[in-house]
Amino acid sequence: VQLVEKNLVRAVADLYRLERELLAGLERMGEKSADKLLAQLERSKTPPLDRLLYALGIREVGEVTATALARHFGSLDRILAAGEEELVEVPDVGPVVASHVHAFFREPHNRDVLEQLEQAGLRWRPLETHGREQPLAGQTWVLTGALGMPRARAKTLLEALGAKVAGSVSAKTSVVLAGAEAGAKLRKAESLGVRVIDEEGFRALLESYGTVL
DNA sequence: AGTGACTTCTACCTGTACAA
């Protein structure tokens, strides 16, 4: 907030031009926070394509849709060039989402922002494709409860094995990974007869596929 | 060193919009 109030950041790309001394001088922002912020900004300069799409804040495009788009097109240029008809071909994308995406990239202001980010040093990475086999391909997993590892970590591991990780339990869910204090999702999984696995079982499964934790 | 203010992270829940 301060950064905006003090007119230090007027556009997203301005973030990449901030300096350490300047940040450390702000209220409630010591040197440690300044270093952390800068380190995070540096890391954020090379987001995977799906994260970049998600971060653009296009209507109806959340993490799942962003990943689907990234997977289908493979590069930002191809998404920029895609017409609505091509966008509709992406799984889980219908005419409404397609028109939002298409309109977003046709907006000159949005094109400018992308260009500024590129000039500031932003470089997206292609989606990580794993050469290894994907034993969980076609399965949909849902995480619930407190896990011994960050959710993002568990999600990455599952996706590396080919599984899709969804946010809510449905009849299509293959497996629910339930940590401690699992709530409504676990009950729903039980009522739907979805297979439930605890963290211990999850770790054993990962190890059986040779995944290093 | 202790304390309070504040942020960040993680997780859950619910309403809503969308795709099939």
Added chain:
DNA sequence: TTGTACAGGTAGAAGTCACT
């Protein structure tokens, strides 16, 4: 019409910082 995912709100725990 139904199933699904997204988005936004909320809350608790943990971490960080400024101040005394």
